[in-house]
Amino acid sequence: MKNTQTNEARKAYEKILAIMRKYEDMCGFDVKDFERKTKNYSFGVELKEKFGLGIDPREVTNTDFYRVDSYRVVGWYGEKYRREITWSDDGRQPEDELLLDISFPTGPYIFGEDYPVELFREFFLELKSYEPKYVDSSNKCLYFSMENASKVFNAFPEILKKYQDKYEAWHREKEIERLREDLDKLLKEEK
Secondary structure, eight states, X not given: OHHHHHHHHHHHHHHHHHHHHHTTTTOSSOHHHHHHHHHHHHHXXXXXXXXXXXXXXXXXXXXXXXXXXXXXXXXXXXXXXXXXXXXOTTSOOOSSXXXXXXXXXXXXGXXXXXXXXXXXXXXXXXHHTTXXXXXXXXTTEEEEEXXXXXXXXXXXXXXXXXXXXXXXXXXXXXXXXXHHHHHHHHHHHHO
């Protein structure tokens, strides 16, 4: 059913664009902008239907390098796009590949200023268990082939929340411990 709806939508867009181009001088819309938005939307539909990414196709803003959120990007990689993996663990580089990039340039700081290294390592290893095609451990980046991207893409918000909750609990305990130490120090000074 979805493919039928997708094909119908594409055909409708093609018809609308053909009419807009034919009457471009009289058209009250920016034809180029409509073409770009149509292309972005079609790419979003492909990401959703063909690759299973849980996205709203209307939110796709770029077909070359679509930033989903602070950590996830769907983009084309390879020489053709002047985009490569900075420090690939095994030295391999993508060649004209569409990849899901999940990156954490600040490493453990994503959870807080306490820089919880062990927590981040656990988080990163869980994401790595989804079998990325390329890994850049130095820069904390994982690159997934589109055939393998949907599971990690769709699970990512829940995984991130799980580790944010772990950090909050850890941070709360650390703060309680610090306050107890301060209280003990004050009590000793008072005696």
